[in-house]
Amino acid sequence: MIYFFVGFEQVAQSFSDKEKWMTLQVKVDSIHSVQYNQKPKVYSFNPNFISDYKGYKLGMSVEEIDRLLSFRKQNKYVNSAEEFQEVTKVSDSLLKVISPFFKFPDWIQNKPSFKSERKEYAQKTDFKKEKIKVLDINQATQEDLIKIYGIGEALSLRILKQKEILGCFVSMEQLNEIWGLSPQVLVELNSHFKTVVPSDFRKIAINDASLKELSQFSYFKYALAKQIVTYRSMNGNFENIEDLSKIKGFPVEKAKIISLYLEF
Template sequence: MNFKTLALHFKFTRQQRTGIFLLFLIIVMLQLVYFFVDFNLDEKNFQEENKWTSLQSEIDSLKLAKYNERPHVYKFNPNFISDYKGYKLGMSTQEIDRLFAFRKENKYVNSAEEFQHITGVSDSLLNVISPLFKFPEWIQKKNNFKVDKKEFVQKTDFKKEKIVILDINQATQEDLIKIYGVGEALSLRILKQKEILGYFVSMEQMNDVWGLSPEVIAELKTHFKVILPVNLKKIAINDASLKELSQFPYFRYALAKQIVTARSMDGNFENIEDLAKIKGFPVEKAKIISLYLEF
């Protein structure tokens, strides 16, 4: 083939060359669009939408299950009803006050009928709340008597259960869980508090354990008491270093520093009253703190 003849096929006018260049540019642009534009975007959006829809459906079903779930009702000892508890049960202020006055005499109601007699609640309210009452086991095991021609016939033999009072400093988790209202979590908190302090010096320290209600504390005081260890090691307040004082749970570092400063400037402390004069000293716990100190 003659190359000159072949070259004649590649001779173009200026307008033709411009058209070919534009055509080539359009082809290149279409190729770039094909490679860089994601044509599956709608499909991805649809998948994401399905995922969120299914998640929302699951959330809605959980909300509906929680809404339809009946709240668990716990039984309680009516002797230890608080103002708020009585209000929630539907008792009037006067009825709650009558129960408090009865309890101040160190007396206890032992049945739903006695509760109604003391408080004066209506029959309708008693029928609603009495199934929630839970009395101690020894009350439930009381002898049942019936009257027949003025003679009492004993149905069952009953011996009153004697309450054994234990040392709170020697109590185990099993001992604490036996108390009504004390579960695994609260028993561990009591033991943790004893570990922090080293030992308890007063049952009033139960008030410092988070989560213990007044009713549970009263039960603990019934079954436990404080017996101080024989080898009790107290803190020598007039000789202890700043480090030793700051490690005492009832003192903060700032208070320990003030104690050391006051001791060096004014001399030794004679009693807890001298110590309580320091600014920031927890005066309300002075009696308990004094049992840990040696003057």
């Protein structure tokens, strides 16, 4: 009979090492499996600064990357996903995948749309031009005046009151004398109105008018009216506005408009 002696401690140690190795292998395989199935995380980025490697990782072709780099060499920037596609010519499908990660500066994202504002302003202007025809300012109603942007109830009544005081407007320049009308509103008024002196408008006979009649004229104060009457009685009739402007205190800067109210 032959006896074999087996080192059970050695066998046990062998099985123990193998068990450890198997356990470690399972962990490694598990990590590989997770890494294989997990998609790489993509962080937000400014597409203006995509490098060759970054573009390759995003799925862009060499030509598409080169187009972007050439564009940037001109010191130009893309400010939206649409502009990025216009420059690089990437496909719609690729743009759909990568554009959610685009991050542009806050000032670009929050900047007002000047094109839309200009378009809206143009539409408003066209609307007003369609609604308002060029009218005689002396025939304008309060409703006509309020249609002008910048004129409300108060200003429209002020214009009508001034027309009543003067009898009529003889020049659109007289609107400059009305308090509260801004330069922009005056431009609009001149674009939509004109002056037409009524055929029955009665002018002031400067050589026959009484002191009371002259002093009631909007452009003459009582003191000036008195001097006109005195000058007339001492020197005879006025031949023209130049003669009248020789009177002390006469508003020479308004001589042209005043002459349209007078009859010599």
